[in-house]
Amino acid sequence: MDLPAKIAARVSEVASLVMDPSSFPLEKLNDLTDGIYSHLSKGGRLAFVGNGGSAAEAMHLAAEFTGKCVIPHPPVSAICLNESQSAITAIGNDYGFEEIFSRQVKAHLTRGDYLIALSTSGKSPNILKALESGIGLGVKCYLWTGIDGVEIRDVDTWRVPSHSTPRIQEIHLMWGHFVAEAFEELWRDNSTL
Numbered sequence: 001m002d003l004p005a006k007i008a009a010r011v012s013e014v015a016s017l018v019m020d021p022s023s024f025p026l027e028k029l030n031d032l033t034d035g036i037y038s039h040l041s042k043g044g045r046l047a048f049v050g051n052g053g054s055a056a057e058a059m060h061l062a063a064e065f066t067g068k069c070v071i072p073h074p075p076v077s078a079i080c081l082n083e084s085q086s087a088i089t090a091i092g093n094d095y096g097f098e099e100i101f102s103r104q105v106k107a108h109l110t111r112g113d114y115l116i117a118l119s120t121s122g123k124s125p126n127i128l129k130a131l132e133s134g135i136g137l138g139v140k141c142y143l144w145t146g147i148d149g150v151e152i153r154d155v156d157t158w159r160v161p162s163h164s165t166p167r168i169q170e171i172h173l174m175w176g177h178f179v180a181e182a183f184e185e186l187w188r189d190n191s192t193l
Helices: 005-020 026-041 053-066 083-093 102-110 125-137 165-190
Strands: 045-050 075-079 115-117 140-145 155-159
Touching: 005 165, 026 045, 026 115, 026 140, 026 165, 045 053, 045 102, 045 125, 053 075, 053 115, 053 165, 075 140, 083 102, 102 125, 115 125, 115 165, 140 165
Parallel strands: 045 075, 045 115, 115 140, 140 155
Antiparallel strands: none
8 A cells, every 4th residue: 555545544533433423432432521510610629630641641631621612711630640850750669560551640639520531542550550559549531542442440441443442542632622612611600611
């Protein structure tokens, strides 16, 4: 297959995924946005976490809340658990790589806070441990994953209907942008933050 055909195949793959209604769980997106808005407007916290490309997306999405996505708003407490190299390397060295996020969940989150974990496989041990810690604290836990991600009790698992890591990450970023934009519109319309 020549290069133009390879690129065209990727474009077609993305177009099909975006046109698939199961890629965008509207009710879940609405409920998550409402919940985050209500919680953050009362001083609660939102955390994102991921590995690799998902780590970059987690950082990006946290910044949409402390900064802005589209509409200026007061900063809210949104953090990314994979940002601190010092924390990750210290915890990994002292407690093991599987604990690098779970210890941060225990340090930074409390009952009612929100944790959104991005994992294309849905099987990363450090992500699963973070979610387990969040559940134990009464944190509202979400796993954004691909079609093969695991089911975890008390975790709201969202699946992109794809096996492709790049396509899964692209949809995760869209979900995050949709939530961030709708959050800002709620803030603008209600002006409680």
